[in-house]
Amino acid sequence: MPKYVIERDFSIGEERMPEVGRRSRQIIEEQFPTVTWLHSHVTVDSEGHVRSFCVYEAPDEETVREHSRLLGWHKIVGIFEVAGDVTPEDFPLTPEPV
Helix, strand or coil: CCEEEEEEEECCCHHHHHHHHHHHHHHHHHHCCCCEEEEEEEEECCCCCEEEEEEEECCCHHHHHHHHHHHCCEEEEEEEECCCCCCHHHCCCCCCCC
16 A cells, blocks of 8 residues: 655644544544554644644545545645655664675
């Protein structure tokens, strides 16, 4: 199943983000059984502006867009299909012997 990072720009403040999370989960569970919300990173700038970077597994980008449309309270900045994942452990400081 493809993975997507969805960058969202919210029109509501940080205090309402728990409501957003519950609504997002409810929409997925009730209407999008093929979507899995893996995790999200939420940022808040010094002016209280909320942005999120969410990672979802979904069959296609259109499904992600439809979920976002139903969720409301935000605009999509971008949707990016994940090509792969890496961690620091994938890049040892000493080369492995050949």
